[in-house]
Amino acid sequence: MALSPLNAISPIDGRYRSKVEKLKDYFSEEALIKYRVLVEIEYFIALCELPLPQLETVEHTLFDALRDIYKNFTADDASAIKDIEKVTNHDVKAVEYFIKEKFDTLELSAYKEFIHFGLTSQDINNTAIPLSIKDAMNAVYVPEYFELLEKIEGLAKEWEAIPMLARTHGQPASPTRLGKEVSVFAVRLKEQFNLLNDVPSAAKFGGATGNFNAHKVAYPAIDWKAFGTKFVQEKLGLQHSFPTTQIEHYDHAAALFDALKRINTIIIDLDRDIWAYVSMDYFKQKIKAGEVGSSAMPHKVNPIDFENSEGNLGIANAIFEHLSAKLPISRLQRDLTDSTVLRNVGVPFGHTIIGFKSTMKGLGKLLLNESKFAQDLENNWAVVAEAIQTILRRESYPNPYEALKGLTRTNAAITQSSISNFIDTLEVSDDIKSELKAITPSNYTGI
Template identity: 30%
Template sequence: MSSERNIFNNLSPLDHRYSRGENFRLLSQYFSEEARFKWEARVELALIETLVDFGIAPKKAIDQMKKAVESINADEVYKEEEKTKHNTRALVNCLRENVDSEFRQYIHLGATSFDIVDTAAILRYKAFNDEVLIPALKELIEKISEVAYRERSTVQLGRTHGQAAVPVTFGYYMAGFVSRLGNRLESLENYSSELTGQFSGAVGAYNSLSLLVDNPVEFETVLLNKLDLNRSEHSTQIIPPEKITDYIHGIVSTFGVIADLSDDFRHLQRSEISETGEAFSEDQVGSSTMPQKRNPINFENIKSSWKVTVPKIITVYMDQLCEHQRDLTNSSSARYYPEIISHLFLAIKRLNKVMARLVLDHENLKRNLDNHKDMILAEPLYIMLAREGHPDAHEAVRKLTLKSEETGKKVLELAQEDEGLNKYFDKLTTAEKDILNNPANYTGAAINETVEIVNNWSDRLNIERTW
């Protein structure tokens, strides 16, 4: 094993394709095997510090342990594991080799493996969530908010079931993602804050600690406070899995919102729609054989990464099951949890770049609306007629749309020719008649609600409005 191994010799596309450069270095600080042992050693250090607090270990043990923690590396631990066949004991042995013999007895004293492993994993997830993931997601919400506010009055053809519906504004459409992602961000913060640690021994009943201190629960509390963690109300040899399950669920559901946005934008770049586009660099190639192609590669990549990630939540749910106080059926599967978090982070980073350079084709937005404006006035026409007393306005307008398709005449023209509708038309205001002549005016509360939503989430997330 060598840390100098070429990244392209790694097995996972997450390493050699999707997280090269700065992203790889950043993710490695939290989720690499090297980082795993560093975080576990940090918990072992907290144990030594707590043993000192309770008068069990001498104060000099802390400095000894700090040096040992700094010197630990995954290569040494794996070599030791070849002998022990136990990764935590291998880590402990490596730490013991780096302190004077008189302090070795205190390393891992009173602990079981998953006091260290589970607590260190929670530390990593919380740290990454709070230090990296939440700021990246907040940046994305800020970028989408800027687009929403800027395009708050830009009219877009609404679409339901893949069909032309009534108008919306592009800003209001984007505001929906601001709201959904803002909600998910707050959920991730809450889920992260609920994650707890443990230090309760082989079956969670504090058996070993009770031989060292009078109040083992207090010992656990003091130790976890050093790591800024709360203790689990009850644990076996592992932390109850529901809270990490909730957190990973939050990760996956957040990814779902991003995938939904990306899939929509992928379709909005279709040739027959062409309302938005990704910025295309001068040397970028869309197809190996069709030089004119400009594919929505970033949106497609995000959807594809989402497809890889979503099924992994099933494994997380399966890991809720543990036989009695402990089995090892999650020891392999839980190692893949960081991939779920990493894929979301990389998707957020990719989407941040795209949103910063998003291109809107306002002419095509208008064209697509105009191509359907004769039929999309059917809803406001029916509502207006019903409000003015027509006994079956929906059916009357439905028949007008069928007649329009048969004759080629416009719905509004047919409605105005219908003598049975004249008495209702006479009651309409000028503004209402303008809507029927130009459905672009039929956007309801979209503009005001866009501003309201963007301002709400900017305030809740402390985003400085620069737009």
């Protein structure tokens, strides 16, 4: 049966496929095969440019035709490689044999044994996968991130003058402004993105145990370390990890996943706060004709987009956490656990993009209910107690905190009138009393 949204096991390939379609170019099996082909082709070209003595006669005019093998890579090419793999039972070796067939077509048969020369499969995997991650970050993740960031910053600006009752420990606290509270998330996101940008995309390239053993024994006069660094950094645009074991040590990859996890955590925090504001009636939500909020309660308009985002980002973080904890650990010079784990690297990216889009959708449906903000502030005059006792401290008034504590920590309602009456009892000048009475929950919002 052909894969469809109805029979896919993963919701990424099923229910949410349309939201993450672009990721297939970087994290699908076909994409991985294509990136392997790219590395193998560019490596052969680099050997020609060195040049190795046996490759001096390769016409450089053929390089474009060689690059077309991966630039014009098709699903049929991927299927052909998978057919070869059924015989070899080795995915990278299947790529090598596929390219050898292409060399026959290009009349390069005499040079076929320099495909994958001196390499181990991990030289291909540990360059192909970081390259695919880097490309996916630039092509998919970063645009989605900036779209969400710009939305958050836009709302912070739009709501910058809206006074709001703050809540610490869930209890009424010194007032703030809605825009400021939203801007907190924008600043947090930008700071973590800056850290994310500092993480290099690192790759291993050095033979079976990382020492260029095969290269050196065949051509001892060549500086293979310099060649490997130049190839990885100038040809592929990655950072060359050296020395390594057979595999990349993945420390930088772990740092990347941890940084992505922190960004997701900030958005989860935003999701939960907006969810709470909706439950407090600070926001209404735009209603779409025909939509149902509850199968039983017709009145319901649920904040499902923020809940969907929180759930997907939570799954993403769980997998990012496993990747960052597992990948840097490998028995001796290598075991195979990194291979099967890395095949899932696109999964947390998929759930992350779904989460970003869900938060974006939720933010786009919010309708500000200003009257509720004003009502909550008016119902909580006790929050100006901090302001009053601070000014009294400034004036060296005896025990101001205790005086306000006695007024406010009662079950009696604290109103503008009771605050004003309290101020009238204070032994301070009329100017100070006027200053204190000018403070309201709506204007005591700081800077």
